[in-house]
Amino acid sequence: MMETNTLYIPRLEDVEKAASILENIVDKTPLMQNITYSRRLGANVLFKREDLQNVRSYKIRGAYNKINSLSAEERKRGIVCASAGNHAQGVALSCSELGIKGRIYMPFPTPKQKVEQVKMFGGEFIDIVLYGDTFDDSYQAAVTECEEAGKSFVHPFDDEKVIEGQATVGYEIIRQASKPIDYVFVPVGGGGLASGLSSIFNVLSPNTKIIGVEPEGAPSMKTSLEKGTNTKLEKIEKFVDGAAVQKVGDKTFEVCKLFLHNMVTVAEGKVCQTILDLYNKDAIVVEPAGALTIAALDQFKEEIKGKNVVCVLSGSNNDITRTAEIKERALLYAKLKHYFIIRFPQRAGALKQFVAEILGPDDDITHFQYSKKHNRENGPAVVGIELKNQEDLVPLIQRMKSHKFYGDYLNDKPDLFQFLV
Template identity: 70%
Template sequence: MAKTVATYFPKIEDIKRAAKVIRQVADVTPLTQSIRYSKQFEANILLKREDLHRVRSYKIRGAFNKISSLSKEELAKGVVCASAGNHAQGVAFACNYLGIHGTVYMPSVTPKQKVEQTKMFGGEWVTVILVGDTFDDSSKAAMKACQEKGRTFVHPFDDPKTIEGQGTVGLEILDQTDLPIDYVFVAIGGGGLASGLIGVFNALSPNTKIIGVEPEGAPSMKTSMEKGVNTELIQIDKFVDGAAVQRVGDYTFAICKDHLHDMITIPEGKVCQTILDLYNRDAIVVEPAGALTIAALDYFKDEIKDKNVICIVSGSNNDITRTAEIKERALLYGKLKHYFIVRFPQRPGALKQFVAEILGPDDDITHFEYSKKSSKENAPAIVGIELKSPDDLEPLISRMKDKNFFGEYLNDKPDLFQYLI
């Protein structure tokens, strides 16, 4: 098996064949210029809107291509997959469309919106099982079910047919523009989309530089490339659920390590600010993984000037109930939201003094937890303060210390922060 993995590379004729297969379920998605980002980066920034599929992500491509390749006997037994959400919806849609039974394993922390969409697309043909805390937990449960029941596992990224289906994104891009493409930014979870794009551009546009982008809290591909061996991460931040895996694929690692021009990670807070900007300024709704490639542009602003740049907007399956967390993470990343343990003197008027003499004119208290202790001179409170500018932080802390209110600054104490906030 190791030899097969090491020698597999997606062929352009197989990707073109996949394009014909998926044509019946996957519309060609738009390639549109972003006027705002083009102006901001002095480049021609084009967005490949994979968020506009009927299942709202590119995953329908690989899922349908893989399932369509199965024999009648394999289809009759049914299929199994594991997914954090988008691949699940692609598999569910394919099962319903083709009339075959599927079982979808999803992490228990999957946003409710993605679970409900999967059930809706699958209808009577699909059973959803929530298990584990990560994609990798769900994947192990799904593989076990396959072995016990003799069903086919539809891998979300580490399968040639899946990779070739995802590669059809690249064919569409090249059909949609006559411009020479200098850069393609692609989000990487397991690496299936990136591997498919590499297959296309290696054959048809070899001068195009493909940049892989991962969330900072789940750098499985970057870590593996740095170590030279596919490495499983023990812990990951699952917030960017569409691109948070503990271990990338063996096929995809072998392809990406040799052919990606660069591999970078983006802080989750930066991703959140990009989500908010896209919604507020462009009326585009994206999930965290869908914002990764656009968030990466800041890190290449000098390199991409005057270039033709493609950002793959990979999906829009975002749950509105996550908005508060998205805003919070964005504010923390922008150094506009700060948490403190404030030691209030136990005397009348202490809180009034804090508001009048400690807070700046544009500061706002957004979080306050206080419990009065009658036997102590000072009582601690957890206070969250939103600033207008990051430059307002040091003056705020100075005023707290001068008036004896300062206790602890929590933002730079992650363990204590997670426990108290």
């Protein structure tokens, strides 16, 4: 008799059981109205503040629910996971709470701050193994150990108990909301949160539209939904590290295919500007993945007017050393930061003339590097210029060309841009 594959869909009773298990483990994060975005968009915009969770992301929910489900024998053998971020912290705290030994594989380039956080949450119950240059390297090493030692692997998203744990975010939102919710915007990486949340809304609030949001440089779920099959991307932009995967989960894809109403992407630069806006206007600190849902709101500004809208802020584990890059990407996205190769004419005083006559009154040089270390005033240089208004770019280029300073524009040459800047 031919074996048939049964489609997995999280059941309400399993999500309620997960919520009960997590009762004294996770924080019931607030569902808060945000005045800034509510006024700007003419909607009632609410933030589900998983950035305030005890490990500063929702990942503890799925990790704990999975590890807690293991048998006594499985607990005795210990668990293994691979992660460079939030999942590792969730697993570490879960091991500490349950008294289970865990080994966490992380790639060598993982920031020291994240490694220290994992150690802090896991204490004596976890060992950290730095392995390989990428998450995929660490993942393969973790899977190999599980196979050889008979240990349980705690997947970051493509696992039924993990999905049911993440679904408790949606379960909480429904119970916290004082009015029916029209839209929920949910970030998508591997799809664990999106599949869990959308399935619980399908049961308890089926008229709510669930909108998935991915970074533009890693549209794994969007691509898979458009093709109708789970598709691995050959190359991704990893800046939004909490939501940048080459392939979403097989289980999560099937659920999202059923219950997501729309799947959109947001440019990384837009995410960066959102991070800065949240900090400057609302004193909210989020990681790039945590800003995805808010960054997507402008795409729906006409559709959500007068509606009750929830954005899930998925995490706040942001490394402060990334601030300069976040600001830079935001300026590039807003077309306010521009890089040029400037060819200084073969005469003395050319640099002085460039500053006095070529730059506009509101233009600011933020990067300057000669490509040759000798003959400085008579050679090409890479120059970064920050503008006050987008409209100032064309006149600036015209002045460069008319005075024979213009060499090349680098913003639209990504390979050369990354090499020189």
